[in-house]
Amino acid sequence: MLFSPYSLGPLRLANRIVMPPMTRSRAAEGNVATAAMATYYAQRASAGLIVSEGTQISPQGQGYAWTPGIHSPAQIEGWRAVTDAVHAAGGRIFAQLWHVGRVSHVALQPDNAAPVSSSALQAEGVKVFVDPTGAGPQSGVGEMIQHSMPRALSEGEIPGIVAEYAQATRNALAAGFDGVELHGANGYLINQFIDSQANQRTDGYGGALANRLRFLREVVAAVVEVAGGERVGVRLAPLTTLQGAVDDTPQATYLAAAHVLDQLGVGYLHIAEADWEDAPVMPVAFKEALRIIYRGTLIYAGKYTVARAEEALEKGWADLIGFGRPFIANPDLPQRLQAGAALNEPDRATYFGGGAEGFIDYPVLETEEA
Numbered sequence: 001m002l003f004s005p006y007s008l009g010p011l012r013l014a015n016r017i018v019m020p021p022m023t024r025s026r027a028a029e030g031n032v033a034t035a036a037m038a039t040y041y042a043q044r045a046s047a048g049l050i051v052s053e054g055t056q057i058s059p060q061g062q063g064y065a066w067t068p069g070i071h072s073p074a075q076i077e078g079w080r081a082v083t084d085a086v087h088a089a090g091g092r093i094f095a096q097l098w099h100v101g102r103v104s105h106v107a108l109q110p111d112n113a114a115p116v117s118s119s120a121l122q123a124e125g126v127k128v129f130v131d132p133t134g135a136g137p138q139s140g141v142g143e144m145i146q147h148s149m150p151r152a153l154s155e156g157e158i159p160g161i162v163a164e165y166a167q168a169t170r171n172a173l174a175a176g177f178d179g180v181e182l183h184g185a186n187g188y189l190i191n192q193f194i195d196s197q198a199n200q201r202t203d204g205y206g207g208a209l210a211n212r213l214r215f216l217r218e219v220v221a222a223v224v225e226v227a228g229g230e231r232v233g234v235r236l237a238p239l240t241t242l243q244g245a246v247d248d249t250p251q252a253t254y255l256a257a258a259h260v261l262d263q264l265g266v267g268y269l270h271i272a273e274a275d276w277e278d279a280p281v282m283p284v285a286f287k288e289a290l291r292i293i294y295r296g297t298l299i300y301a302g303k304y305t306v307a308r309a310e311e312a313l314e315k316g317w318a319d320l321i322g323f324g325r326p327f328i329a330n331p332d333l334p335q336r337l338q339a340g341a342a343l344n345e346p347d348r349a350t351y352f353g354g355g356a357e358g359f360i361d362y363p364v365l366e367t368e369e370a
Contacts, residue, residue: 001313002306003338006048006320008297009230009267011092011178013048013320016313017334020270020301020322021051021096021181021235025066025129025352026137026359031056033068033078038085039360043331045091048320051181051233051270054098055079057168058161059110061189063100063147064129066137066353070095070168076175083176094179094233095172097165097223101189102150103243105130109148116157117150118193118215119200123244126187129352140354155203158215161189166222169232179231182219184257185272187243190216191236194257195247209253213260220264229265233299237272238290239282251286258294269294270322273302287317306337332364341365 006013028034041050055070056062062069069075079095086093102117105128109115127144135141153161165182172180184190192198193215199206205214216234224232238254247253261269271290273282291298300312301322312318327333329346336343350358 002309002321003334008049008092008320009179011049013092014046014090015048015334016309016320017048017337018270018299018301018320018322019044019047019050019327019333020272020324021053021183022324022328023053023064023067023352024359025064025142026354027066027068028078029136030072030074031062031067031069032072032074033082035081036356036360037068037078038082041082041093042085042089042091043360044327044333045086045089046332046334047091047327048334050086050091050093051235051322052079052082052093052095052177054096054183055168056098056100057164058099060113060116061099061164062108063104063115063188065108065131065142067098070097070171070175071164076171079172079175079177083178087176092178094181094231095175095177096181096183096235097168097172098183099161099165099189101192103147103188104128104150105145106148115148115150116153117189118152118198118205120150120152121198121200121244122149123147123187126243137353138355140350140352142353152201155205158205158218162215162218162222165219166226169223169226173227173231179233179267180223180227181233181235181270182223183235184216185235185237185242187245190219191242191245194253195245196253197246197248198244209256212253213257216257217260217264220261220266224264224266230267232266233268233270234261234266235270235272239286240272240274255286255289255293258290262294262296266296268297268299268320270299270301273300284317291317329362331362335365339365
């Protein structure tokens with residue numbers, strides 16, 4: 001099933017393999033996507049669906065050095081070159097819309113302001129990637145440092161951020177993306193509203209679960225109004241505790257979130273499973289409950305092999321499978337998986353920043369055989 005076509009709303013996907021979002025920190029000055037990024041994504045267009053690296057919806061939404069944005073005319077044009085290249089290679093690509101919230105540093109914020117969050121809580125040990133020398137992405141010289149203390153968003157500020165998500169969606173469609181994915185996982189802003197231990201608000205966006213899901217509901221509704229539900233996905237990490245975002249009742253919370261997304265007609269739900277060594281396994285009962293509650297397309301990602309992917313597809317938990325880091329070093333990953341070929345090993349030293357090395361120079365099978 002993994003190599004069979006799939007219809008994602010109006011889009012016909014060549015297979016059920018997804019390239020999930022992965023930050024590579026190679027945007028140019030002004031956080032503009034580059035020609036090398038166009039090459040990188042086009043090389044991987046044999047995936048049924050590509051989801052771009054996180055792209056910030058505003059200057060305030062940035063949490064790491066050299067990440068691309070989708071809020072300026074130059075950024076829209078930069079991404080247009082990427083989407084044109086992917087489409088020319090026969091691929092489909094969604095933009096992941098990103099606001100990091102508190103997972104940022106004053107050095108990355110406009111006027112060196114404090115990052116914003118649902119609450120004024122600092123996640124100790126959660127680090128962000130900064131450019132201490134100002135040398136730019138080509139240098140590959142960055143530093144991981146503790147994120148800055150955030151301030152809580154006022155209730156009156158929240159509609160403005162919801163509007164930024166909607167405008168970023170318009171910008172993504174103008175840039176030629178086939179749709180958008182909202183980043184609601186990994187401890188970023190939407191997640192900071194959802195998870196009970198990251199949200200200490202006492203207004204209409206905090207406390208009761210319905211209130212903690214309000215920001216998610218409002219953002220998704222605004223984005224769906226722009227793009228239509230079939231061209232909108234949401235990424236969640238239901239049972240993980242990433243970057244200081246912890247929920248006291250995660251199964252109940254995220255099944256409720258899935259119900260909200262089902263009501264809003266979201267085209268897909270992208271579930272990020274734990275992918276580290278000795279990570280907890282997501283219970284089968286939770287996956288089955290999620291399938292009952294959410295009726296759209298389900299994507300799972302997290303250390304999947306072909307065998308695990310086939311099991312998930314055959315048992316009906318998933319419709320599409322993300323493979324993540326294997327795509328970094330294997331631009332022809334679907335071909336390799338189908339052939340049972342060996343995979344190239346990625347160079348971790350070139351994950352973030354730098355030039356072509358470790359980015360667009362990995363060989364494909366034909367090159368290796370030649």
